[in-house]
Amino acid sequence: MTELKNDRYLRALLKQPVDRTPIWMMRQAGRYLPEYRATRAQAGDFMSLCKNAELACEVTLQPLRRYDLDAAILFSDILTIPDAMGLGLYFETGEGPKFERKADSMAAIEKLAIPDPEDELGYVMNAVNTIRRELKGEVPLIGFSGSPWTLATYMVEGGSSKTFEKIKKMAYSEPKALHLLLDKLADSVILYLNAQVANGAQSLMIFDSWGGALSHNAYREFSLPYMQKIVDGLTRHADGRQVPVTLFTKGGGLWLEAMAETGCDALGLDWTVDIGDARRRVGEKVALQGNMDPSVLYGTPERIEQEVKSILASYGNGSGHVFNLGHGIHQHVDPEHAKAFIDSVVKHSGQYHK
Numbered sequence: 001m002t003e004l005k006n007d008r009y010l011r012a013l014l015k016q017p018v019d020r021t022p023i024w025m026m027r028q029a030g031r032y033l034p035e036y037r038a039t040r041a042q043a044g045d046f047m048s049l050c051k052n053a054e055l056a057c058e059v060t061l062q063p064l065r066r067y068d069l070d071a072a073i074l075f076s077d078i079l080t081i082p083d084a085m086g087l088g089l090y091f092e093t094g095e096g097p098k099f100e101r102k103a104d105s106m107a108a109i110e111k112l113a114i115p116d117p118e119d120e121l122g123y124v125m126n127a128v129n130t131i132r133r134e135l136k137g138e139v140p141l142i143g144f145s146g147s148p149w150t151l152a153t154y155m156v157e158g159g160s161s162k163t164f165e166k167i168k169k170m171a172y173s174e175p176k177a178l179h180l181l182l183d184k185l186a187d188s189v190i191l192y193l194n195a196q197v198a199n200g201a202q203s204l205m206i207f208d209s210w211g212g213a214l215s216h217n218a219y220r221e222f223s224l225p226y227m228q229k230i231v232d233g234l235t236r237h238a239d240g241r242q243v244p245v246t247l248f249t250k251g252g253g254l255w256l257e258a259m260a261e262t263g264c265d266a267l268g269l270d271w272t273v274d275i276g277d278a279r280r281r282v283g284e285k286v287a288l289q290g291n292m293d294p295s296v297l298y299g300t301p302e303r304i305e306q307e308v309k310s311i312l313a314s315y316g317n318g319s320g321h322v323f324n325l326g327h328g329i330h331q332h333v334d335p336e337h338a339k340a341f342i343d344s345v346v347k348h349s350g351q352y353h354k
C-alpha cells in the first residue's frame with residue numbers, strides 16, 4: 001500500500017477538511033490533447049487503446065503531466081460491459097459508439113450473461129493495475145461504470161440516440177424485459193466495480209448520462225433503483241480507506257434529494273443547477289462535484305476565471321466540493337484554456353478553506 005501524496009480529492013468527497021478545492025475534468029484524457037491523438041493513432045482505434053494496458057496508462061497520465069489535477073480517471077469506456085456481454089461494440093468515426101447486435105427483445109435479453117470482470121473484462125483490470133502502479137501514489141485513481149439505464153439505452157437502441165425511441169417503447173410496452181436487462185446490468189456493474197477496487201481503484205463514479213431523458217416517475221422506476229442496488233453492493237473500503245462513490249445523473253437536477261438518499265458519498269452536477277442551491281437541498285448528506293459548463297472553456301482565460309470564481313462563491317466555505325466540468329471536455333477546446341480553468345481553481349479556492 002502506497003501512501004497517497006495528494007488525497008484532497010478523497011477528503012473532499014468525504015467532507016473532510018482540505019487546503020483548497022480539488023479538481024479533475026471529465027474526459028480529461030481525450031481528443032483535445034495532441035499527445036492523446038498521437039497515442040490513439042499508435043494504438044489504431046479507440047477500443048485497441050482501451051485494451052492495451054500500457055497505452056491506456058499513458059493516456060491516463062498525459063493530462064496529469066500538463067495540469068495540477070487532483071485525481072486520475074481510468075482510461076476506458078462505459079460500453080465495455082455491453083461489449084463483454086457479446087453485443088460487439090465498434091466506433092464509426094464521427095458517429096459515436098455502435099453495436100453489431102442489440103438487446104431489444106425479451107429473448108435477446110434472456111440470453112445475456114453477466115461478464116466475469118477478471119476474464120472478459122480482464123483488460124480493464126490490467127489497465128487499472130498498471131495505472132495504479134505508475135501513479136506512484138501521486139493522486140487517487142477513479143474507477144467508473146455506466147448506470148444500468150444509460151448502458152441499456154445503448155444496448156436497446158444499438159448505439160447513441162437523441163430520442164430514445166426504442167428503449168422508451170420497451171419501458172412502456174414491455175417493462176418486464178427492460179427490468180430484466182437493468183437487473184442483469186446492475187449485477188454486472190457491481191462485480192465490475194468491485195473488481196476495479198480489488199485491482200486498485202480508490203474511488204468510484206457511476207455515469208448516468210441519459211437519466212435526464214426520463215420522466216419524473218420513470219427515473220424512479222428505471223434508473224434510480226438500479227443505482228441504489230449498485231451502491232448497496234459495492235466494496236466501500238480498500239487499502240485501509242473509504243472508497244467514495246459518486247452518482248452523476250446528467251439532467252438530474254430535479255432528483256438530487258432522492259439521489260442523496262441512496263447512501264452514495266457525492267453527486268455529480270451538470271451546469272443546469274446552481275451549486276449553492278444544490279448544497280442547501282442535500283444538506284450534509286453528500287459532497288458535490290461540478291459544475292461548470294464545458295463550453296465556458298471556449299471563452300477567454302479571463303471569462304473562464306470569472307466563471308470559476310462564481311461557482312466557488314456559490315458553493316461557499318468549507319469542504320465537500322470537487323471542482324469539475326458539468327460534462328466531458330469538448331474535443332475542440334484549446335489545452336491552454338483547460339490550464340487557465342485548473343489554475344483558476346487552484347488560485348481562488350484556498351480562501352474558502354481557512
Ligand SMILES: Cc1c2[nH]c(c1CCC(=O)O)Cc1[nH]c(c(CCC(=O)O)c1C)Cc1[nH]c(c(CCC(=O)O)c1C)Cc1[nH]c(c(C)c1CCC(=O)O)C2
Binds near residue numbers: 026078250
Ligand atoms: C456516454 C459515455 C460513453 N463513455 C463514457 C460515457 C459517460 C460519460 C458521458 O456522459 O460522456 C465514459 C468515458 N469515456 C471515456 C472515459 C475516459 C476517462 C476520462 O478521461 O474521463 C470515460 C469516463 C473515454 C472516451 N470514450 C470515447 C472517447 C473518444 C474516442 C476517440 O478517441 O475517438 C474517449 C476519449 C468514445 C465514446 N464513448 C461513449 C461516447 C458517447 C463516445 C464518444 C464518441 C465520439 O465522440 O466520437 C460512451
